[in-house]
Amino acid sequence: EVQLVESGGGLVQPGRSLKLSCAASGFTFSNYYMAWVRQAPKKGLEWVATISTSGSRTYYPDSVKGRFTISRDNAKSSLYLQMNSLKSEDTATYYCARHHSAVFDYWGQGVMVTVSS
Amino acid sequence: DVLMTQTPVSLPVSLGGQVSISCRSSQSLVHSDGNTYLHWYLQKPGQSPQLLIYRVSNRFSGVPDRFSGSGSGTDFTLKISRVEPEDLGVYYCLQSTHFPWTFGGGTKLELK
Numbered sequence: 001e002v003q004l005v006e007s008g009g010g011l012v013q014p015g016r017s018l019k020l021s022c023a024a025s026g027f028t029f030s031n032y033y034m035a036w037v038r039q040a041p042k043k044g045l046e047w048v049a050t051i052s053t054s055g056s057r058t059y060y061p062d063s064v065k066g067r068f069t070i071s072r073d074n075a076k077s078s079l080y081l082q083m084n085s086l087k088s089e090d091t092a093t094y095y096c097a098r099h100h101s102a103v104f105d106y107w108g109q110g111v112m113v114t115v116s117s
Numbered sequence: 118d119v120l121m122t123q124t125p126v127s128l129p130v131s132l133g134g135q136v137s138i139s140c141r142s143s144q145s146l147v148h149s150d151g152n153t154y155l156h157w158y159l160q161k162p163g164q165s166p167q168l169l170i171y172r173v174s175n176r177f178s179g180v181p182d183r184f185s186g187s188g189s190g191t192d193f194t195l196k197i198s199r200v201e202p203e204d205l206g207v208y209y210c211l212q213s214t215h216f217p218w219t220f221g222g223g224t225k226l227e228l229k
Contacts, residue, residue: 037166044209044220044221044222044223045158045166045211045220046220047217047218047220059216059217061217062217095165095166101171102154102214103154103156103168103171103172103213104166104168105168105177106168107166108165109165110165
């Protein structure tokens with residue numbers, strides 16, 4: 001069974017940093033692209049970042065490019081999202097997702113990030 | 118960015134009934150490889166999204182055949198027949214043909 005478990009969320013002040021983690025199990029992690037998708041409170045879904053199997057290629061929308069960095073450790077079956085220069089509009093639930101054949105097929109339960117002073 | 122427009126925003130339904138949700142894109146979702154990367158998700162209350170349909174009409178593992186997807190180009194439809202209580206929630210379409218990948222705004226399926 002595919003399992004994705006996020007951690008590392010919390011309350012952070014604007015301009016500060018936070019790093020999210022996602023522990024994967026139930027599949028061969030190193031064979032799959034992985035992604036982060038977020039959902040602001042009572043809002044829709046927004047793709048945030050994707051990383052290739054080896055980690056050599058990363059993709060971001062303009063809204064987070066230059067501030068967020070996605071990375072992975074295949075030996076630990078873990079995915080990360082380093083978020084810098086956080087803004088209030090980054091407040092959201094962040095989901096880790098497996099990104100396979102151009103679709104997010106499995107999702108974690110999500111972790112809440114609140115950016116507020 | 119490709120704009121994904123879902124209608125309706127809210128969709129009242131009776132259990133056992135049939136409904137359709139529309140998703141329209143601001144440009145064609147046919148990829149240069151010939152595939153159309155339009156997918157459907159359901160987010161049940163308090164849960165993370167779950168994949169229902171990928172590439173327009175392919176049901177994901179474990180998804181009942183009450184769910185069907187169709188469409189082409191810029192116009193897509195998700196049909197749900199014999200609606201059951203566990204089908205209630207918010208439905209989203211996603212396009213992954215064009216970068217950045219974008220979601221529709223959601224359609225809330227709720228009981229009449």
